[in-house]
Amino acid sequence: MSASLFVVQLFNGLQLGILLFLVAAGLTLVFGVMDFINLAHGVQYMLGAYLAVMAYGITGTFFLSVLLALLASLLFGLLLELLVFRHLYGRDHLEQVLATFGIIMLLNQGVKLLWGAAPLNMPIPDLLSGSVPLLEGLRYPVYRFAIIAAGVLVAAGLYLFVTSTRLGMLVRAGATNAAMVSALGVDIKRLFTVVFGFGAMLAGFAGVMVAPILSVEPGMGDQILILAFVVIVIGGIGSIRGAFLAAVLVGVIDTLGRSFMTDVLRLVLAPTTARVIGPALASMSIYLLMAIVLAIRPAGLFPAKGRA
Amino acid sequence: MPGAMRGIPAAAPSAPRAPSFDQCLAASLFALLALLPLLSHGIASSYSLLVGERAVIFAIAALSLELLIGAGGLVSFGHAAFLGIGAYAAGIAASHGLGTLCLALPAALAASAVFALATGAIAVRTRGVYFIMITLAFAQMAFFIATSLAPYGGDDGLTWPTRTMVLGRPILKDQLTFFYVCLALLVATYLGVSRLIASRFGRVLRGLKDNETRMQAIGFTPYLYRLTAYVIAGTLCGLAGFLLGNQAEFVSPAYMHWQRSGELIIMVLLGGTGTLYGPMLGALAFLLLEEALSRLTEHWKVILGPALVLTALFASGGIAGAIAACRRRRAAPRVPVTLPRLVHHLLDAGLEPARSWRRAIRRRLLRPAHLFKRGAHRARAACEPATLALGRGLQALPSLAERGLKTSVERWWRR
Amino acid sequence: MKRAVLKLDALSKSFGALRVAEAIGLEILAGETHAIIGPNGAGKTSLINQISGALAPDKGRIVFEGRDVTWMSMAARAHLGFARSFQITQVLRHFSALENVALAVQARSGSSFRFWQAAAGEAALNRAAMRSLDSVELAARADTPAGSLSHGEKRRLEIAIALAQAPKLLLLDEPMAGAGIEETQRLVATLKSLKGRYTIVLVEHDMQAVFALADRISVLVAGRIIASGEPQAVRANAAVRAAYLGEAT
Numbered sequence: 001m002s003a004s005l006f007v008v009q010l011f012n013g014l015q016l017g018i019l020l021f022l023v024a025a026g027l028t029l030v031f032g033v034m035d036f037i038n039l040a041h042g043v044q045y046m047l048g049a050y051l052a053v054m055a056y057g058i059t060g061t062f063f064l065s066v067l068l069a070l071l072a073s074l075l076f077g078l079l080l081e082l083l084v085f086r087h088l089y090g091r092d093h094l095e096q097v098l099a100t101f102g103i104i105m106l107l108n109q110g111v112k113l114l115w116g117a118a119p120l121n122m123p124i125p126d127l128l129s130g131s132v133p134l135l136e137g138l139r140y141p142v143y144r145f146a147i148i149a150a151g152v153l154v155a156a157g158l159y160l161f162v163t164s165t166r167l168g169m170l171v172r173a174g175a176t177n178a179a180m181v182s183a184l185g186v187d188i189k190r191l192f193t194v195v196f197g198f199g200a201m202l203a204g205f206a207g208v209m210v211a212p213i214l215s216v217e218p219g220m221g222d223q224i225l226i227l228a229f230v231v232i233v234i235g236g237i238g239s240i241r242g243a244f245l246a247a248v249l250v251g252v253i254d255t256l257g258r259s260f261m262t263d264v265l266r267l268v269l270a271p272t273t274a275r276v277i278g279p280a281l282a283s284m285s286i287y288l289l290m291a292i293v294l295a296i297r298p299a300g301l302f303p304a305k306g307r308a
Numbered sequence: 309m310p311g312a313m314r315g316i317p318a319a320a321p322s323a324p325r326a327p328s329f330d331q332c333l334a335a336s337l338f339a340l341l342a343l344l345p346l347l348s349h350g351i352a353s354s355y356s357l358l359v360g361e362r363a364v365i366f367a368i369a370a371l372s373l374e375l376l377i378g379a380g381g382l383v384s385f386g387h388a389a390f391l392g393i394g395a396y397a398a399g400i401a402a403s404h405g406l407g408t409l410c411l412a413l414p415a416a417l418a419a420s421a422v423f424a425l426a427t428g429a430i431a432v433r434t435r436g437v438y439f440i441m442i443t444l445a446f447a448q449m450a451f452f453i454a455t456s457l458a459p460y461g462g463d464d465g466l467t468w469p470t471r472t473m474v475l476g477r478p479i480l481k482d483q484l485t486f487f488y489v490c491l492a493l494l495v496a497t498y499l500g501v502s503r504l505i506a507s508r509f510g511r512v513l514r515g516l517k518d519n520e521t522r523m524q525a526i527g528f529t530p531y532l533y534r535l536t537a538y539v540i541a542g543t544l545c546g547l548a549g550f551l552l553g554n555q556a557e558f559v560s561p562a563y564m565h566w567q568r569s570g571e572l573i574i575m576v577l578l579g580g581t582g583t584l585y586g587p588m589l590g591a592l593a594f595l596l597l598e599e600a601l602s603r604l605t606e607h608w609k610v611i612l613g614p615a616l617v618l619t620a621l622f623a624s625g626g627i628a629g630a631i632a633a634c635r636r637r638r639a640a641p642r643v644p645v646t647l648p649r650l651v652h653h654l655l656d657a658g659l660e661p662a663r664s665w666r667r668a669i670r671r672r673l674l675r676p677a678h679l680f681k682r683g684a685h686r687a688r689a690a691c692e693p694a695t696l697a698l699g700r701g702l703q704a705l706p707s708l709a710e711r712g713l714k715t716s717v718e719r720w721w722r723r
Numbered sequence: 724m725k726r727a728v729l730k731l732d733a734l735s736k737s738f739g740a741l742r743v744a745e746a747i748g749l750e751i752l753a754g755e756t757h758a759i760i761g762p763n764g765a766g767k768t769s770l771i772n773q774i775s776g777a778l779a780p781d782k783g784r785i786v787f788e789g790r791d792v793t794w795m796s797m798a799a800r801a802h803l804g805f806a807r808s809f810q811i812t813q814v815l816r817h818f819s820a821l822e823n824v825a826l827a828v829q830a831r832s833g834s835s836f837r838f839w840q841a842a843a844g845e846a847a848l849n850r851a852a853m854r855s856l857d858s859v860e861l862a863a864r865a866d867t868p869a870g871s872l873s874h875g876e877k878r879r880l881e882i883a884i885a886l887a888q889a890p891k892l893l894l895l896d897e898p899m900a901g902a903g904i905e906e907t908q909r910l911v912a913t914l915k916s917l918k919g920r921y922t923i924v925l926v927e928h929d930m931q932a933v934f935a936l937a938d939r940i941s942v943l944v945a946g947r948i949i950a951s952g953e954p955q956a957v958r959a960n961a962a963v964r965a966a967y968l969g970e971a972t
Contacts, residue, residue, distance in 0.1 A: 280452045
């Protein structure tokens with residue numbers, strides 16, 4: 001366990017956290033404003049990655065494909081909302097689970113049909129390739145820095161949007177009490193569509209950004225979905241601030257845990273036991289975190305819904 | 309209509325009542341399943357028996373989940389953990405040579421009950437989506453623990469040396485016997501759960517789902533009842549896991565994967581919560597669909613996925629809901645279903661989005677017309693004083709003329 | 724001198740800057756019908772919530788028959804003899820009226836951890852439930868799902884449920900709310916029949932009903948009790964007139 005490895009993993013954890021935030025932000029807004037459990041959010045992330053790869057195949061340039069993939073993600077999200085999700089607002093959560101589970105099935109298999117089951121890849125653009133020195137003799141890839149930077153920018157933009165614009169105020173109000181917002185005369189349907197489209201675009205953006213560094217394959221959205229749900233439960237449903245904090249926390253703890261849990265355990269347990277328990281405990285660490293947070297604050301860290 | 313569950317005996321007289329429709333349906337399902345080995349002959353018979361076994365086992369699991377979802381209002385997204393725990397307990401016992409019924413079965417049930425008690429004690433404190441997430445989290449923990457069980461196969465899973473021995477003899481090895489044992493356990497589970505839901509305990513559980521505040525005001529503490537229901541449901545699912553492991557003679561962490569938990573929820577929803585025969589039918593339907601579709605194409609999920617979406621949108625009561633709707637329609641005065649009416653109905657439903665688009669477009673197109681009308685109104689208002697003056701002038705004309713005539717007559721007269 | 728069944732001792736509760744209860748001290752005597760009146764937003768429902776256990780007070784004590792119940796849960800208080808009706812009707816909508824009341828009877832007759840016998844067939848529970856429904860004239864609607872009952876019937880069902888608990892203290896939170904004239908008269912008649920037999924705390928806006936039913940009245944304004952006593956004394960109290968009844972009586 002060296003300091004340089006620790007720093008690298010810390011940054012990796014930060015990067016994972018930022019990605020998780022992008023996915024979780026849409027999820028928490030959709031759940032907070034529309035009371036809609038969107039299990040299909042993970043496949044929107046996956047679709048973003050696939051669309052980026054496809055766009056790259058067509059255009060050949062990174063930034064253009066990012067733009068195209070973003071637009072396509074947004075359109076696809078809006079299409080899903082129009083066709084399926086719009087009719088499920090206000091319905092029992094179970095029906096929403098059923099429908100979104102079906103969408104997961106459809107899209108996971110659909111991408112397998114269209115692009116095959118083999119993992120795809122996309123090269124890192126020259127502008128963002130290479131690595132920069134972090135510490136003494138320690139280099140960190142530029143692209144991962146770019147992801148962190150982009151994510152933080154988006155987070156800042158989202159925060160500004162939600163706190164300083166009228167539409168953002170409506171979104172926050174909707175997350176606190178959607179019925180009241182509708183009763184005050186706001187076109188709640190359009191608000192829902194905007195929120196949903198935004199969430200889809202954020203998830204797609206996250207997928208687009210990981211396309212160069214992760215293997216793009218069917219089912220890549222599933223694990224992210226679970227992590228995103230853990231994030232929004234810890235952060236508090238409907239709260240962007242909570243999602244950001246929780247995402248960074250979860251990303252860092254998960255990454256550091258996976259790298260160092262075995263070593264940490266070896267300090268107190270026999271090496272063989274540590275090697276057995278270590279990976280399991282590392283994978284469980286974020287769930288333990290969630291259980292602890294829920295035990296202390298049953299509504300998460302920053303719940304949006306007040307006493308209403 | 310007592311409670312929200314059909315098939316529950318109403319405020320009953322002392323004489324034994326005739327079985328309700330739901331109970332008859334369940335009984336016919338059991339009869340059909342009992343005849344399955346006889347109905348299927350030849351080479352296909354052993355395979356259809358395997359499918360039947362899995363269907364029956366998952367029906368037991370679905371019933372246990374229905375106890376939580378339908379009666380308790382607790383949506384557990386980690387129920388598959390009990391399948392895995394039951395199977396692993398029996399499998400581990402078997403791999404140590406302790407695979408006898410009096411050891412493996414109690415081990416499976418006890419392990420499930422302990423896990424349910426430990427995790428339920430924390431989970432039942434939460435409600436709604438938090439409950440869903442916490443049960444999911446606990447199932448993931450169980451999943452990861454299983455993957456780390458290196459001596460028992462870890463990720464690859466554990467192959468059982470043999471099925472559980474009964475009294476020292478491999479009775480369960482015989483496919484037919486095993487099938488009927490599973491079926492008998494399914495019938496027992498159905499009877500047990502149905503009596504449980506109709507009992508005092510079940511009524512309190514259903515009441516807590518309906519209105520927790522009212523139940524607390526009467527004097528019921530939700531926590532203990534829900535925890536008990538969770539432990540019972542977990543143990544029943546552990547039984548299903550025991551059978552599942554025996555059937556495959558194999559267990560792996562995949563039994564506890566969260567997607568498996570999702571599939572259990574789908575089975576319950578597909579069949580329809582609120583009844584007991586619904587989840588059983590749902591398990592059967594899901595597995596049969598899986599089998600049938602996977603023969604059609606390797607990409608059968610592309611068909612099943614949209615089917616689930618359509619079910620959620622249009623038939624959210626599941627199979628049981630559809631059957632109940634049919635019965636209500638038959639009881640209601642008949643409106644003959646003619647082809648034009650059917651087409652009209654479908655068009656109506658299908659064209660709704662188009663209609664709302666049409667309205668929106670018309671509103672936008674008609675805006676110029678509205679503006680024109682408004683302009684015309686304004687113009688008219690502006691001209692009003694002038695027209696009023698003109699009118700008054702015209703009105704005054706005859707009197708003016710009269711006066712002029714009079715004056716001229718007078719002048720002429722005075723001359 | 725009647726003994727005090729319920730004693731509220733300096734009960735205080737605030738939601739942030741909003742003080743819904745400020746050092747409320749009250750004594751409810753056995754067998755009396757004690758009305759609590761006050762303008763909207765005075766904190767009447769919060770007071771009932773604190774007494775019944777739905778809301779925990781910040782300061783103060785609630786003593787019931789000599790026992791400190793301040794930190795007991797709603798369910799535990801129900802077992803001690805508290806029964807309440809809610810301002811916004813809380814009935815089990817998918818259960819029949821009979822089953823609603825039978826559950827209340829079930830709560831006080833033995834353990835509910837019975838897993839085999841069908842509860843709906845327990846004759847003793849059903850008989851007691853029917854008696855309770857009879858007393859509020861709902862016997863004819865016993866098998867109707869509670870969600871399908873009219874508003875007035877639901878209010879009466881709530882009273883039936885409360886009576887079925889054989890309570891020592893009956894907390895009625897605006898039982899006449901939203902009821903028409905005929906329904907109100909029926910409810911007043913029902914409550915009159917309960918006078919003397921039960922200790923009742925009645926929160927109400929309907930002044931006719933209050934003066935017809937109450938033995939003593941307490942007036943709650945902005946979280947404080949500004950007057951408490953016989954109805955005539957309260958009527959004559961200048962502070963009450965100014966705050967609530969207005970100059971015309």
